[in-house]
Amino acid sequence: MSKSTVPLNQARQKQPANENTPVQVYEMGESGIGVRQPSHSAGPCPIKFLGVNKGMFYVINANGELDDVSRSQIGSRSVLKSLFGERNDWLDEAFPKLDKDGEVSNRPVLQVNDASDWVIAECSKMGLFQPDMVRGRGVWRDIKGGLIVHCGDVLFLSSGKEMIRAGEVLADGWVYPARAPIPRGSRPDLDNPATVKQMQMVKEHIESWRFSTKADPVICLGIMGLICVTGALERRPTLWLCGPASAGKSSLLDFLTLPIGGGKAAEKTSDATAAYVRGRLNGAALPIFMDEMEPESGKAGPAMELARLAFSDDQGGVGRSSASQETVLQQIIAQFVFSSIKHPEPGPQDAQRIHFVTLRERAVSQEATERFRDRRDHLKALGPRIWSRMILGFGRFRTNLAVFEGVLGGATYTSRLVDRMAPVLAAYETLMHDDVITSTVAREMISVLDLDEAPKMDTEFDQCLRKLMTSKVDVYRGGTRPTVGQLIRAVVMDNVTTDEEFKDLKYLANVFLPSMGLKLLRKDRSPASPWGYLAIASNHEQLNIIYRGSKWENGVYRQPFGCLEGAVFSKVIKFIESPCRATVVPLEYVIVPTPDGDDI
Numbered sequence: 001m002s003k004s005t006v007p008l009n010q011a012r013q014k015q016p017a018n019e020n021t022p023v024q025v026y027e028m029g030e031s032g033i034g035v036r037q038p039s040h041s042a043g044p045c046p047i048k049f050l051g052v053n054k055g056m057f058y059v060i061n062a063n064g065e066l067d068d069v070s071r072s073q074i075g076s077r078s079v080l081k082s083l084f085g086e087r088n089d090w091l092d093e094a095f096p097k098l099d100k101d102g103e104v105s106n107r108p109v110l111q112v113n114d115a116s117d118w119v120i121a122e123c124s125k126m127g128l129f130q131p132d133m134v135r136g137r138g139v140w141r142d143i144k145g146g147l148i149v150h151c152g153d154v155l156f157l158s159s160g161k162e163m164i165r166a167g168e169v170l171a172d173g174w175v176y177p178a179r180a181p182i183p184r185g186s187r188p189d190l191d192n193p194a195t196v197k198q199m200q201m202v203k204e205h206i207e208s209w210r211f212s213t214k215a216d217p218v219i220c221l222g223i224m225g226l227i228c229v230t231g232a233l234e235r236r237p238t239l240w241l242c243g244p245a246s247a248g249k250s251s252l253l254d255f256l257t258l259p260i261g262g263g264k265a266a267e268k269t270s271d272a273t274a275a276y277v278r279g280r281l282n283g284a285a286l287p288i289f290m291d292e293m294e295p296e297s298g299k300a301g302p303a304m305e306l307a308r309l310a311f312s313d314d315q316g317g318v319g320r321s322s323a324s325q326e327t328v329l330q331q332i333i334a335q336f337v338f339s340s341i342k343h344p345e346p347g348p349q350d351a352q353r354i355h356f357v358t359l360r361e362r363a364v365s366q367e368a369t370e371r372f373r374d375r376r377d378h379l380k381a382l383g384p385r386i387w388s389r390m391i392l393g394f395g396r397f398r399t400n401l402a403v404f405e406g407v408l409g410g411a412t413y414t415s416r417l418v419d420r421m422a423p424v425l426a427a428y429e430t431l432m433h434d435d436v437i438t439s440t441v442a443r444e445m446i447s448v449l450d451l452d453e454a455p456k457m458d459t460e461f462d463q464c465l466r467k468l469m470t471s472k473v474d475v476y477r478g479g480t481r482p483t484v485g486q487l488i489r490a491v492v493m494d495n496v497t498t499d500e501e502f503k504d505l506k507y508l509a510n511v512f513l514p515s516m517g518l519k520l521l522r523k524d525r526s527p528a529s530p531w532g533y534l535a536i537a538s539n540h541e542q543l544n545i546i547y548r549g550s551k552w553e554n555g556v557y558r559q560p561f562g563c564l565e566g567a568v569f570s571k572v573i574k575f576i577e578s579p580c581r582a583t584v585v586p587l588e589y590v591i592v593p594t595p596d597g598d599d600i
Helices: 008-014 077-087 089-094 112-125 196-206 215-227 249-255 274-281 300-310 366-392 394-409 415-432 439-448 460-469 484-492 500-515 541-546 558-562
Strands: 048-053 056-060 066-070 138-141 147-150 154-157 162-165 238-242 267-269 286-290 317-321 327-331 334-340 354-358 518-522 531-537 568-574 579-586
Touching: 048 112, 056 112, 066 077, 077 089, 077 112, 196 215, 196 249, 196 366, 196 415, 215 238, 215 334, 215 354, 215 415, 238 249, 249 334, 267 274, 274 286, 274 300, 300 334, 354 415, 366 394, 366 415, 394 415, 394 439, 415 439, 460 484, 460 541, 460 558, 484 500, 484 518, 484 531, 500 518, 531 568, 558 579
Parallel strands: 238 334, 238 354, 267 286, 286 334
Antiparallel strands: 048 056, 056 066, 138 147, 147 154, 154 162, 317 327, 518 531, 531 579, 568 579
């Protein structure tokens, strides 16, 4: 994609149609035996026929909107007229009532039955229509790597080189119906993208917040870039801003809406349900900004689930079924930005999809406040130009993304962590530089930001093991109750310590661990052999008590243990008097040496 821009009025005249120009959806002609055809004097039909599905007839009406009409509705004069909008006089001209000689009467009157029969036949001629092949407002990928910018009433194709009216079926097979238009002052200014110098001012403004790490402002600016091309992304990592009330979370969240028209134009809320968000998306690809998402409010959990679905195109969507067994799959194509004082503790799947950025209290002074407001007000006019810079630089973004994926993938990052980090770093580079980044510079940047080594994320096993090892046994020693972890460690450490406390705990371990469905096994049959394994009974009553109320209750706890390398499922182990099935886990997963020489 060229780095230079062409004025839109010239581009539309000179640029050849790209691969996503409108396709001929249907050809007017004989619809079928016995179906009256419209009069040629009426001219081209102002609506487009898409097809049928489960008794519904789908058309693009004269306003460019997607309409679905049932068999019973389509014979109604008012329904037919509404499909044609201001052009409903076309129907009167196309299907006038005829006299007994087949001649048009002096005053044309719509023959409703003939018109409805023709509409039904034209839709049927198109075959089955997929109602989910519809795209609303937002920025989308075309079939050859370019972009389609859906502004509601118009579409910019090939990253702004051609403009057509919304309400078309493009060659990629998707329908782009008209929606409520983006205000003209908030649309991407494709003739005048932001410069590197202007983006430096944006970066300096973001850095005026107090962040916890060097990477945090880079992540925030990268998310600002991803917001501009939400529907074109394969991976959409979430940003969650946290910090005390005086840290400026809401003002930073508001500033991140700058490219798409600011807080009033963006989908921004502080009290919304997941169903509301799904309804607002309605086939669109939009950034969603949600403030005050505190864990105790009950909104954070469902919002995090939506962000999980929105993370990648292969995540699927939200499936729903009506009372009549009609099913709908609602795709979640959104870039989420949350803010709260605290955030809910994420599971492993969420921690690898969400950037948690912690802000610190800001220094309050009249001079600093005035300087902040002046800079913010000065930057407001840049919003549509930032949006344009990201759209026109999408080819550069894809190259930057490939470089960062290669560098991070070659380090200690897992594939999911690469998916979280690489897009924001690539978007940051696309906004801040006109050239693509090299592998050498990418490695230096990752090193400076302390990203060379991936942060250690707790796995499902880590969390499940912690729950077990920190659970207290129902017996007192010295006024306290020992934990399961202390009892296991007492048995294992017996041969290397003379500490009497361990000796006493070992006695308790031998009594209580088997009754709880836990048993230490030696590496081989010799009594002198070192301890090598921990057996965990399957669906044991006492273990179910420990895990009650958690996601591992009712025997599910054995699944994270069974996923470990070297673990053995369904081995028969004798615990107290009767044998039962158990999962046997290598002991090194349970007692792990730490860098300081201690063990856990």
